[in-house]
Amino acid sequence: xxxxxxxxxxxxxxxxxxxxxxxxxxxxxxxxxxxxxxxxxxxxxxxxxxxxxxxxxxxxxxxxxxxxxxxxxxxxxxxxxxxxxxxxxxxxxxxxxxxxxxxxxxxxxxxxxxxxxxxx
Amino acid sequence: xxxxxxxxxxxxxxxxxxxxxxxxxxxxxxxxxxxxxxxxxxxxxxxxxxxxxxxxxxxxxxxxxxxxxxxxxxxxxxxxxxxxxxxxxxxxxxxxxxxxxxxxxxxxxxxxxxxxxxxxxxxxxxxxxxxxxxxxxxxxxxxxxxxxxxxxxxxxxx
Amino acid sequence: xxxxxxxxxxxxxxxxxxxxxxxxxxxxxxxxxxxxxxxxxxxxxxxxxxxxxxxxxxxxxxxxxxxxxxxxxxxxxxxxxxxxxxxxxxxxxxxxxxxxxxxxxxxxxxxxxxxxxxxxxxxxxxxxxxxxxxxxxxxxxxxxxxxxxxxxxxxxxxxxxxxxxxxxxxxxxxxxxxxxxxxxxxxxxxxxxxxxxxxxxxxxxxxxxxxxxxxxxxxxxxxxxxxxxxxxxxxxxxxxxxxxxxxxxxxxxxxxxxxxxxxxxxxxxxxxxxxxxxxxxxxxxxxxxxxxxxxxxxxxxxxxxxxxxxxxxxxxxxxxxxxxxxxxxxxxxxxxxxxxxxxxxxxxxxxxxxxxxxxxxxxxxxxxxxxxxxxxxxxxxxxxxxxxxxxxxxxxxxxxxxxxxxxxxxxxxxxxxxxxxxxxxxxxxxxxxxxxxxxxxxxxxxxxxxxxxxxxxxxxxxxxxxxxxxxxxxxxxxxxxxxxxxxxxxxxxxxxxxxxxxxxxxxxxxxxxxxxxxxxxxxxxxxxxxxxxxxxxxxxxxxxxxxxxxxxxxxxxxxxxxxxxxxxxxxxxxxxxxxxxxxxxxxxxxxxxxxxxxxxxxxxxxxxxxxxxxxxxxxxxxxxxxxxxxxxxxxxxxxxxxxxxxxxxxxxxxxxxxxxxxxxxxxxxxxxxxxxxxxxxxxxxxxxxxxxxxxxxxxx
Numbered sequence: 001x002x003x004x005x006x007x008x009x010x011x012x013x014x015x016x017x018x019x020x021x022x023x024x025x026x027x028x029x030x031x032x033x034x035x036x037x038x039x040x041x042x043x044x045x046x047x048x049x050x051x052x053x054x055x056x057x058x059x060x061x062x063x064x065x066x067x068x069x070x071x072x073x074x075x076x077x078x079x080x081x082x083x084x085x086x087x088x089x090x091x092x093x094x095x096x097x098x099x100x101x102x103x104x105x106x107x108x109x110x111x112x113x114x115x116x117x118x119x120x
Numbered sequence: 121x122x123x124x125x126x127x128x129x130x131x132x133x134x135x136x137x138x139x140x141x142x143x144x145x146x147x148x149x150x151x152x153x154x155x156x157x158x159x160x161x162x163x164x165x166x167x168x169x170x171x172x173x174x175x176x177x178x179x180x181x182x183x184x185x186x187x188x189x190x191x192x193x194x195x196x197x198x199x200x201x202x203x204x205x206x207x208x209x210x211x212x213x214x215x216x217x218x219x220x221x222x223x224x225x226x227x228x229x230x231x232x233x234x235x236x237x238x239x240x241x242x243x244x245x246x247x248x249x250x251x252x253x254x255x256x257x258x259x260x261x262x263x264x265x266x267x268x269x270x271x272x273x274x275x276x277x278x
Numbered sequence: 279x280x281x282x283x284x285x286x287x288x289x290x291x292x293x294x295x296x297x298x299x300x301x302x303x304x305x306x307x308x309x310x311x312x313x314x315x316x317x318x319x320x321x322x323x324x325x326x327x328x329x330x331x332x333x334x335x336x337x338x339x340x341x342x343x344x345x346x347x348x349x350x351x352x353x354x355x356x357x358x359x360x361x362x363x364x365x366x367x368x369x370x371x372x373x374x375x376x377x378x379x380x381x382x383x384x385x386x387x388x389x390x391x392x393x394x395x396x397x398x399x400x401x402x403x404x405x406x407x408x409x410x411x412x413x414x415x416x417x418x419x420x421x422x423x424x425x426x427x428x429x430x431x432x433x434x435x436x437x438x439x440x441x442x443x444x445x446x447x448x449x450x451x452x453x454x455x456x457x458x459x460x461x462x463x464x465x466x467x468x469x470x471x472x473x474x475x476x477x478x479x480x481x482x483x484x485x486x487x488x489x490x491x492x493x494x495x496x497x498x499x500x501x502x503x504x505x506x507x508x509x510x511x512x513x514x515x516x517x518x519x520x521x522x523x524x525x526x527x528x529x530x531x532x533x534x535x536x537x538x539x540x541x542x543x544x545x546x547x548x549x550x551x552x553x554x555x556x557x558x559x560x561x562x563x564x565x566x567x568x569x570x571x572x573x574x575x576x577x578x579x580x581x582x583x584x585x586x587x588x589x590x591x592x593x594x595x596x597x598x599x600x601x602x603x604x605x606x607x608x609x610x611x612x613x614x615x616x617x618x619x620x621x622x623x624x625x626x627x628x629x630x631x632x633x634x635x636x637x638x639x640x641x642x643x644x645x646x647x648x649x650x651x652x653x654x655x656x657x658x659x660x661x662x663x664x665x666x667x668x669x670x671x672x673x674x675x676x677x678x679x680x681x682x683x684x685x686x687x688x689x690x691x692x693x694x695x696x697x698x699x700x701x702x703x704x705x706x707x708x709x710x711x712x713x714x715x716x717x718x719x720x721x722x723x724x725x726x727x728x729x730x731x732x733x734x735x736x737x738x739x740x741x742x743x744x745x746x747x748x749x750x751x752x753x754x755x756x757x758x759x760x761x762x763x764x765x766x767x768x769x770x771x772x773x774x775x776x777x778x779x780x781x782x783x784x785x786x787x788x789x790x791x792x793x794x795x796x797x798x799x800x801x802x803x804x805x806x807x808x809x810x811x812x813x814x815x816x817x818x819x820x821x822x823x824x825x826x827x828x829x830x831x832x833x834x835x836x837x838x839x840x841x842x843x844x845x846x847x848x849x850x851x852x853x854x855x856x857x858x859x860x861x862x863x864x865x866x867x868x869x870x871x872x873x874x875x876x877x878x879x880x881x882x883x884x885x886x887x888x889x890x891x892x893x894x895x896x897x898x899x900x901x902x903x904x905x906x907x908x909x910x911x912x913x914x915x916x917x918x919x920x921x922x923x924x925x926x927x928x929x930x931x932x933x934x935x936x937x938x939x940x941x942x943x944x945x946x947x948x949x950x951x952x953x954x955x956x957x958x959x960x961x962x963x964x965x966x967x968x969x970x971x972x973x974x975x976x977x978x
Contacts, residue, residue, distance in 0.1 A: 010338045012301035013345065020292055048553075054337045068552065077553030079545075083341055087478050090546075099554050100547035105344035105352075108292045114545050117555045164963040165854065166949055167900040176946065178957045181612065185946040214945045277947060 002119055003027045003044075007037040007051040007063065008081070017050065020108040021115075034058025038066055046076060048119050050102075053082040053089070061096045068097035077118040081106075137253075139224040139260055140207060143195040146258055149265040151226055153209050160204040160219060170275050179208065179215065185276060187269070188219040194243040211266050216276065218269075227260075229253045234262065244268070294346055301342045302395050305351075305387075308335040310666070313384050316377050317669045324365070324372045332380075333362040339387065351390050354404055357411040358383050364415060379410045379420050381670075416442045442472065442494045446516040449508055450486025458487035460507040471495060471503075600696070603656055610646075610653045611938040617646045618935045619959035647936070657697065661739040661748070662690035664699055668710055668737060675714050682721050682732040683714055689739040694746045698837060701817055702748070705810040709750040709833050710735060712807075717754030717831055727828070729753065742836075745819075751832040757783055757825040765791065783823035787811040815948070820970065844939050846956070848932040848964065849915060852902040855964045856928075857937055857956055862969040864916040864923065866931060871910065874927075884914055884925050891916065892976040895927045899951060899972070919969040924976045935959075939966060951975070 004026050008014045018028045029046070031037035033055040041049075049067065053060035060080045067073040077099040082089055093101055102114055137148035163175030163186045172191035176183050186206060190198040198219075206217040234251035248271075250262040270277055312335035315328050336359045343351035358380060364370040389402045410420035449458045465474040472493025479488055493500065497515050504513050547554045620639060629636045665687050676683040694702075718724075718733035725731055736751040759782055766773035766785045773785065785791065789808040814821050819837035845860035867886075874884050874893060882893040893914070897904065914925040937956035942949055953968035 009334070010301075010342055011304050012297045012342050015300055016294065016297045016345065019297075023292065052341075054334050056331070056334060075552045083337065083344070090548075091478055094548040094551065097552060098548065099551045100545060102545040104341050106544060108294075110544065118547070118553060164955075164965065165900075165902075166946075166952075166965075167902075168950065176942070176955060176963050178961055178963050181608070181940070181957065183940045183942055183945060183955045183957075183963055216945060275947075 001025065001027050002047040003029065004115075004119075005029050005031065005037060005041060005046045005049045005051075007031045007034065007049070007055070007060070009033050009052065009055040013052065016108070017111065020111055024112050026115075034060065034063035034066075037063055041067065041070075041073065045072060048115060049073070049076055049078040050115075051078065051080055053080055061092050061098075064093070064096040064098045079114065079118070136226055136228050137260070137262065138207070138226050140205075140220040141222050141224060142190050142193055142220055143197070146224065146260050147220075148227075148229065148253060148260040148262045149207075149209075153211060153265060155208045155210045155215065157223055158206045158208060158217070159202075160200055160206055170273075173275060174219065177217065179217070182215060184208065184215050184217050186217040186219060187274065187276070190219065190221065192243075192274070209265060209269070211269055214276075216269055218265075227255065229255065229260070229262070237261075245271070298346060298394075301346055302391060305339045305342060305391055308339050309384050309388055309391075311335050313381060313670055314666065316380055316384075317673060319372065319377060321372050321374060321377070326366070329362070329366040329372075333359065333366050336362055348390070348394050350402070350404070351387060351394070354383060354387055354390070354408065354411075357408055357415070361411055361415045370414075370417065375420055376414050379407070379414060383407055383411065418442075442492050445491040445493065445497070446477070447474075447489040447491050448486055448514040448516065449489070449504075449512055450483065452485055452487065452508070452512065455485065455487060457508050458489075461489070461504055464503055464507075465491075471500075603696075606653055607657060610650050614646055614650060614936050614938050615957055615959070617642055618937075621935065622933075622959040650936070654695070657695050658693040659696050659699060660690060661692045661694060661746075662687075664703055664706065665690050665737055665739075667703075667707075671707070672710065672714060672735065675711060679715065680720065681714065681718055683718050684732050684734050686734055686736045687738075688736065692739040692741060692746060694739075694837070698746075698817060701813065702835070702837065705813045705835070706737075706748065706750065708807075708810050709835075710737070713750060713752035713754060713831065717752040717756075719755050745836050745838055748835045748837070749832055750835075751830065753830040756827040756829055756831050757786070757823070758827055762786070779825075780823075783825055786823065787821070844937055844966070845934065846937040846966065847915070847934050848958075849896075849913075849926070849928040850930040850932050851896045851900070851928050852904055854900065854902050855932060855958065855962075856896065856900075857964050857966040858915065858917060858926075859953075859966070859969060860934060862917045862919050864918050866913060866915040868912055869914050869927075870912065886916065886925065891923055891925045893925045893927055894972055894976055896967075897927070899975070917969045917972070919973045922973040922977065924973050926972070937964075937966070 002025075004021055006014060006017045006021065006028055007030075008017065009032055014030050014032070018030055021028045029040055029044075031040050034051070035057040037049070037051065038058065049064075051060040051063055058066075060082070064078050064080065067076070067078060078097070080089075080093050080098050080101045081104055082101055083104045090101065099118060100114075102111065136151040138151045138154050139146055139148045141147075158179075161177055163177045165175045166173060166185075169175075172188050174186045174188050176185050178184075188198055200219075203222055204219060205221075205223055206219050207223065208215060208217045233255065234253045237246060237249040237252050239246060244263075245268075248264045248268040250264050253260040253262055268274070312332055315332045315335070319325075319328055319332075336355050340352055340355035340359055343349070343355060361370070361376065361380070365372055365376070370376075383404075386402050386404050386407055389399060390404075393399055393402070406421070413420050447461075449461065452458060462474050462476075465471050472491055472495060475490040477488035477490050479486055491500075500515075501513060621643060624632075624636065624639055627636060668687070669685055672683055672685050713735050718735065719727070719729075721731045724733060734753050736749070738749045738751070740747050759779070762782055762785050763773045763775070763777070766788065769788065769791065771785065771788055773782070786807045787810075789806070791806060791808065811821050814835055814837070817837055819835060822834045822836075823831065824834070825831040846857040847860050847863050848855050848857050850856075869884060874882055875890075876882050882895070883890040884893050885891075896902070913928050913931060915928055915931070916923055916925050939954045940956055942952065942955050949965070951968050951971045952965045953971075954966040955963050956966055958964050
């Protein structure tokens with residue numbers, strides 16, 4: 001069973017994403033911000049990391065950078081969920097090592113569709 | 121009461137009534153306000169309260185005041201024996217117990233059988249009497265129990 | 279603009295409405311947080327972290343609102359977010375009207391969310407608000423800053439902000455990219471032309487430079503300037519689109535950037551990124567190795583700790599409904615009663631014969647106490663929850679009255695029982711309003727008296743003994759003795775000239791007493807100080823006033839820490855049982871007739887260690903019927919409260935136990951000299967005596 005780390009400071013978003021993924025048969029671990037995600041990531045492996053961008057303590061881009069420094073997460077697909085699809089955001093994402101992005105708001109089906117493309 | 125007021129009163133009469141006896145008289149109150157019926161237990165006295173406020177009792181953890189309607193209505197006698205009952209009412213957000221001689225039954229009284237009460241002197245202010253119902257041979261005095269219990273002279277509310 | 283949400287609730291099998299409640303709660307918290315941060319913002323030296331936090335509040339609400347289909351909310355928050363983004367990037371400097379507009383927007387959002395939750399109300403007209411936000415974004419002043427009025431819904435969208443606009447400029451393909459630099463210089467050299475900002479080029483258009491322009495100048499004018507440096511055909515102006523689809527007039531919908539080809543699917547993958555899907559999936563063309571402008575995108579991670587009383591994001595707390603906590607408290611209360619009953623019934627047992635049982639009961643007693651303490655502490659919440667409403671309320675009130683007032687809060691972390699919190703809010707609100715309305719003088723008056731123009735109202739909470747003390751202090755005009763006395767006399771209250779100051783201040787608590795010259799709609803609503811006092815007294819508390827004319831006033835509210843459980847001493851008078859709070863019992867001793875003396879025919883005193891103490895015969899106070907005329911009460915219990923002591927005459931001491939305090943007022947009303955009731959081990963009700971009121975009795 002595939003394991004996904006879902007990171008978002010908004011409880012309602014987290015619940016929605018979690019529910020969607022679990023209904024599709026994925027195992028989900030939730031984190032409330034980048035820092036929390038980093039702590040939860042230690043010593044585990046995930047098949048995918050889904051992270052919001054704007055969060056307190058550590059944002060999505062910074063989390064991505066940090067995860068990439070860890071050999072365990074070097075190749076893990078990381079998708080950044082963001083309300084902006086500006087070029088600046090994309091550039092920052094790419095340079096941090098993200099695999100891709102998904103624009104908010106998205107509907108649950110779209111989420112599943114995109115995930116299927118990257119999860120192996 | 122004017123004619124219009126009497127007609128209005130008819131439209132907001134309840135459907136089902138709990139009837140009870142105070143001495144020789146029979147009264148009816150809106151069943152929806154009745155929470156339960158209990159035997160009489162000796163309440164804890166409250167000093168300097170009116171004579172019909174017997175005190176307070178413990179009703180499953182809640183402190184409930186007990187009012188003896190027989191004393192309030194000036195009945196000839198008010199005994200406390202094995203047949204004495206308390207009708208526990210839910211009025212607004214308050215729970216209040218009322219002591220009566222006995223409880224009769226629950227009956228449906230159609231609006232048509234209710235007549236307005238005549239103007240007369242009695243221990244009960246006429247404004248608390250919704251009407252007089254003819255049920256077979258009996259006359260049931262329909263009470264606005266909420267208005268009565270919440271009126272200032274009852275001393276229940278601030 | 280849309281008023282109700284587009285129905286996203288059913289999204290191919292997933293019912294999103296199950297998340298609505300969480301979203302509403304979360305949005306509520308975000309709005310509270312945002313308001314608090316806005317009120318605390320120092321405009322002259324805005325803190326980056328705070329600006330970021332405010333941004334995130336709006337951003338978070340927007341994300342959820344958009345996802346769950348509350349488009350009116352999403353639209354307003356989107357505009358606010360645009361403004362906040364500029365603020366946090368220092369593209370705009372904060373000012374007071376921005377704060378006002380953002381506060382008003384927060385109010386509008388609250389109303390919109392309330393409607394979505396089904397709380398009714400008219401559709402919110404946010405036309406003006408949106409126009410104002412847009413104006414601020416464009417660096418202009420808003421027009422009327424009114425609170426969002428709830429008006430019947432209308433149709434047209436808001437007019438675009440006048441003046442400056444945003445434009446995307448593309449220059450190329452250029453053989454020499456440096457030519458475009460010169461366009462930048464134009465903006466530097468020519469005043470009033472606008473601002474220009476670099477944008478990253480599209481990877482497949484590496485020879486085309488992109489810029490973001492903010493300008494009031496017409497495109498034709500700009501073109502005239504540009505053609506000094508580049509040819510006309512190389513220049514393209516495009517409407518600016520913030521974070522969404524960018525229209526390329528040549529190619530139709532979006533193309534370019536590190537995104538998928540020819541349409542905006544709402545997602546994309548970076549070419550050659552770790553974890554990227556293999557070929558066959560839409561992927562981006564490789565980017566050239568360029569320095570990325572990442573600095574503006576990422577918010578700085580918070581190095582500082584959260585300010586106290588912020589809606590923390592710790593995952594070490596759990597949310598529990600109030601009903602569950604109350605049920606838990608009730609159950610523990612019942613347990614205390616049962617345990618007391620067991621203790622009482624086992625008193626007669628032979629401790630040797632029943633050693634295990636007795637020792638088990640002793641353990642049970644201790645366990646119950648510990649459990650009860652732990653459970654009561656669940657209900658303890660910090661005063662900040664009460665105080666939190668005051669900054670905004672005071673700001674609005676001061677503005678309305680034309681006064682300048684600063685609010686200082688102390689001891690916000692002092693805890694009190696949740697049940698008290700709800701009941702103390704109204705009285706405190708009245709006191710604060712009072713201080714602002716009647717206490718603090720107009721700025722000109724204050725200056726004339728040599729006081730600082732800005733008045734100070736202080737809210738302070740602290741624990742003292744078994745009570746919580748809450749003070750409302752102001753440095754305003756204080757109370758006027760003469761006025762109070764003459765007003766009292768007008769009302770027929772006895773007010774001798776020689777009355778003490780504290781008695782004089784207490785005149786304020788007389789019903790219907792208001793020395794305001796006109797009843798302002800703010801605090802003179804008939805919700806007088808007498809109601810405040812009554813509310814506090816019904817909670818078992820006391821209120822005191824201290825004042826110095828010209829300097830200010832202080833109102834001190836003292837409340838018991840918890841309403842629910844208390845250590846009591848039960849005493850018997852005739853057939854009745856009364857409970858005294860153990861904490862107020864000093865001592866008890868036996869007396870006989872001779873030891874009790876009379877003064878003035880009616881006042882009785884007893885000698886206690888060379889001191890004569892007033893005696894209160896509980897039998898008389900409570901009209902306890904006596905059937906045994908031979909009987910004389912033989913025990914004095916000395917109790918202390920409000921700085922005084924009295925000796926209560928009772929028949930016997932029955933014991934000490936923990937009692938669960940029940941409220942008389944919920945079904946009945948306040949009874950004199952009684953602070954509550956409890957249920958004894960035998961199921962009967964016993965009244966808990968109000969020692970303070972008994973002590974006061976003795977003074978008259």
